[in-house]
Amino acid sequence: MSSAEAGRRTRARGGERLLALAILAALLAALLPVVRVVDPGWWLVGALLLSALVLAAGYGARRYRLPAVAVTLIEAAVWVGFMTLVFLRETALLWVIPTLDTVRTVPLLVEAAMEEITVGAAPLESTLALAFMVVGAMGLLTIVVDHVVVTARMPLLASVGIIAVSLIPAIAAPSDVDVVGFVFLAVTILFLIRAETRSREKPREREAERTAGVPATAVGIGAIAIVIAVVATPVLPQPGARAGSGIGAGPGIDATLQLGDDLRRPQEIEVLRLRTDSPTVPYLRATTLTRFEGGTWKPDRSQTVSLESDRAFGGVEAADGVRVTDYSAHIDVVQLDSPWAPVPYSPVGVSGLIGPWGAVPYNRTVATTDGSTQGQSYQVDYAVTRPSLEQMRATSAVGAQARDETSQVPADIPPIIAELAAEVTADEPTDYDRLTALQRWFRGSDFAYSLESPVEDGFDGSGAEAVARFLDVREGYCIHFASAFALMARTLHMPSRVVVGYLPGNPTTESVDGQPVFSVMSSQLHAWPEVFFEGVGWVSFEPTSGLGVPTTFSSDATLPGQTTDPSTGAPRPTTTPTALGDAAEIDPESQQQGAGAGSVRPPVDPLPTLGMVVGVVLLLSLPFLLRELRRRQQQAAARAGDAAAAWQSVQEAAIDVGIAVPASETPRAFANRLIADHGAPASDMSTVLRAIERASYSRAGRRSEWMGDAAAEAAAAVRTALLASVSPWRRILALVAPRSLVIRPGSVYAGTAPVRAG
Template identity: 75%
Template sequence: MSSAEVDRGARRVGQRLLAFAILAALLAALLPVARVVQSGAWLIGALVLATLILAAGYNARRFRMPAVAVTLIELAVWVVFMTLVFLRETALLWVIPTLDTFRAVPILIGTAMEEITLGAAPLEPTLSLAFVVVGAMGLLTIIVDHVVVTARLPLLGSVGIIAVSLIPAIAVPGDVDVMGFVFLAITILFLIRAETRSREKPLEREAERTAGVPATAVGIAAIAIVVAVVAAPTLPAPVRAGTGIGAGAGIDATLQLGDDLRRPQDTVVIKVRTDAPSVPYLRATTLSTFEGDVWEPDRSQTVALTSDRAFGKIDLADDIDTAEYTTKIDVVNLESVWAPVPYPAEAVTGLDGLWGAVPYNRTVATASGSTQGQSYEVVYDPPRPSLEQMRALVSGGDQIRDDTMQLPADLPPVIAETAAQVTADAATDYDKLIALQRWFRGGDFTYSLEAPVEEGFDGSGADAVAQFLEVRKGYCVHFASAFALMARTLHIPSRIVVGYLPGDATSETIDGQTVYAVKSSQLHAWPEVYFAGVGWIPFEPTVSLGVPTTFSPAAALPGQGPGADTPTPGASPAPSRSVDPNRLGPDEQRNSSASGPNRTAIDPLPLFGVVVLVVFVLALPFLLRELRRRQQDVAARRGDAAAAWQSVQDAAIDVGIEVPSSETPRAFAQRLISQHGVAASDMNTVLIAIERVSYSKAGTRSYWMGDAAADAARAVRAALLASVPPSRRVLALLAPRSLVIRPGSVYAGTAPMRGR
């Protein structure tokens, strides 16, 4: 068998191996989609379509068809498959699209988008969803095949595959899938190596030439796995406003609730049942710090749910009664790091994963995990003070934090002036707050999601509150923020709670308890104020939502008839009390040791991890290029003239010099000497080495000039870097183009025109 036949056979084997590598990488990117769409026939269909497209491309290239023809053939396969599988009833002979076929496509896509928007992951694999997923897989296959095989850019194709694999993780956050990541990394490295081997001649694949490649692949894989599995958990967990599939599938703790509430879809996120006389509000987190523009979520240390300090000691006056209730919560469609609970929670059981309690506000949170699919039980015991007791209590005390009283220096005067006017006739702190609540709900204000956007004050800052008090139209964020700020101007400590309204009763009952459905549109914010002896008390200023907070006179407590101030049964938020008995007062905090249980320590490790990761990512192209250069030098010193020549070509590409396939080595060398200042002696040494090997017997090596060729190639590379401006030189080192552009590829440029 002649060497030409051997070369052709080897190229066919290399092309088949490359097609298989592309299919394996696409499979690795497709598997995470099962987190969003339940596994089914769509997975097999996507793999079959990808296989058919790659097979068509491989056979078209065997007949040396142009790149455009190969892509058109692959598109034809895609059209025929999609028509036969999904739209054959509208097609001619089941495979030829008609006008009805084209009319059906946007309907299927629109239906799929609606299912994705309204549904909860994992979605049921309907016909429309399968059409979108399989079709997208086919188009991705065509694109990757063109980029990797035609354009010879395996790294660019790998980036696209990795980007697609990340979409399901972004849509449905969860724990890191280590095995999935390792499988994807292996297939990507296999793809890059298969593309390289598909261009090599069979006699060039000797141990000396390829010995460094497996080591490089293993090294890159090890670094990637270490970064993903070890370094990633050290980074600070993002404060997720809630992500996932479906409207309202999250909790926004930044008070930017307007976009969520304005969504036209409304889905059930939680189901609740309780033995309490009324269904409680469900709190997620609190916001105390206000700098003038935005309320910041409270950030305190979490304690294990089983710890005695998890929810703090009861801080009640001796004459105030409590009542213990149990609430069962089933999460239907909610992706959040906060588990909604009634207040004040005393015990939480049934949560899967690493969950902890925040003693300061009796909330439940996790650093890694989600509420999606959780089912848990909460025991809580709201205090039951009488109206007389509330009026006798004084707001504030040494159990509150300073940030619940702070106001910005440039607070618009209208906020304090309005608070003083509304509460002018009130004698006690409680009466002042009731006066504010009654004023907001008295008929002068209107609930509106659109007015803040139209009037330009859709926010919770001081200026937005001032404009809201003038326009008197807004939603819960504006009512809660205005109430909390007005309370602080009256020297009453306040904060804002983010959570859910109690929900609506359904026809379902479990153990004799009615099940309530909490919808995404019932995401809510409300204010709380602190009273010494009873704790944090929620109020409801938002007009037309919930039930305003009131307390019964002593004569109307259990065993008596309802009094004038008895709250309406149902959804009234239960009064709440202090939650953190170990929290020190302001003076004690300044003198306490850094090891105090409730002191928030600043851990430099997450920040250091972020810096290290950023530096590593920025330096990765330089490190990969340097590793490749060293391998080329080693191979050149062993007599591989092609390695020395390619190192010169790579250096030229890095500094922006064209390296076309149509230019001979001698013409390329002469251009570097005449136009780019390369020393003729060094360039000719590398040129002689590659020409002697090229015209000698296949597989022959120039051992006798290995060191000379390697030294000359190094000198040429240095001369090329020195010939360009400093900015271009830095870019060539930090972002080397040769990592993604191969010498002689369509992206490496065309041969320069020579004068006649």
């Protein structure tokens, strides 16, 4: 082997090594966003190590000029060996050879990881199953990207896949735009594309390329991407944690109250739809938490009886003179997988549920031991107790006949809870006034709703210590407000418990049988306290600052739930309910009128919509802009004497309109085919052909200044003729979605030359 040939091979291997490093850097940029949804751990090192081993195996196999299939099989063998050694060696032969037990274990790990992803909240704990899923997926992605980039020579297509993978964490846990991460990803993608191009160039071509403006093209592409990310993205509607978010945002209900992470998961879906004949929309309760053991609230044991049983619900007991009103509600579950069926309080009958559903008589909830709410549609008949303000003040909560566990307080409860309860209620004459004083205090300016402050200050959950910390910091979410209120009520010797359920939904434009339909979102999952009053029953309160409607009762001067309009003296619906179960006022007339005359709607901010339109337009026009930028760079290089740039411009124009550009065809045969079959002008095509042939076979290399602007102008004329030779639809597609961005001339995807009859 001559020294010149050895030098060429050394330079080729150097280009392949650089390409492997570029692929690894791009994969690292795609992997880093995963840290937002999975706690950083050894899985990160494992994923990078596996990617490096796969790329090294591919590089080594190609040095021996093995077929592409063999290279991929070797990389797959490395993946299997690594995954077996790290995760499944106890079931493997010699730690790396999978056995039948190894194969059986894989679905179990995948199933466990999927369950953690489904029910967990970001950031997820780095468990063995989750690490197996992430590391394995990273290895498979490496094999695919390596094949697409190195074997198929389609770096842009691989870049699209890498970018798509990097967006998955942002979809799972939306947050503010990570400009630094995006710029890093953009730089690695550009580095990958450039490394792939250099790996196919000869040394002389690289020198010419530097004068042809390829670095400027890369800078231009990067600038467009960064402008879109930094300028357009901030004006789009930003997902994030919502003030008023409830206990979670997943498709189920977690009643443990250990849900700080779920609160900070900002996904939102519609869980159910509700309509009712009540003048107000009720809160929907799933279950209650009465026992306060080990410093935390425990869900009530759900021993059920048949919904048809006389012991299921029974009637609502109330003292003489306390008004009870009957209503019905219809609930359609859209996407909620829960063993509790949300119902208004207090249900007296439930119909339409399919499966082994039963009633829990103690807390008047509906549950199942073997089923789900998913796809259910049911009707609830419920009764609302409506005492007057005077009746509430005459009723005692202290010493009310409820279960002992409703008034138990741990002996080691932090003193601040009882001290503040006594201080806030010191001047109030009745139990009801004491509780409304607590409610006002929590909803006042001293407290703020926050999803982040609890975590930043080192506390979470609903235990006594967390409540004490919350009362000190005075920032928290619904769990803290509800738990603090219930514990403080118990220190005042009042039976209390915590309810988990949903806030009233949002009105829609739909109505059924004259009843407006309300949509309940996953972010409206909520917790609130209840206190038991003799002769009235469990009364709900809303202490969470900025959420729901505070509980109030009307005086005997008006009907319960009504006030008097001072302008007419006529009664009108109140904006505050007589109990928490009446939480959102329904106005059927305004629901039916929509935006008709006389309705007042808040002004609409056009910026989010405009920003979205601009973002979509920029995204759709990006392929055209990139192709146009590349064409102009090629034209400038051709005018400077680069014959290869002019020839490549013709090749890419042919690919854009669907003409095959195989590697096996000589430039002259390709030129003749364009002239004969596709209407390319013979004189212009001949000019470009002479330029590339002269540059290929002369000592001057690719540069041929003697041609002047002729090659550039001829290449532009050929491109115009090729576009004119196809149908208008094909022409538009060639401009807005140019295939040459992902298909390189001479690649296996560029097509084969047609076979001509002898």
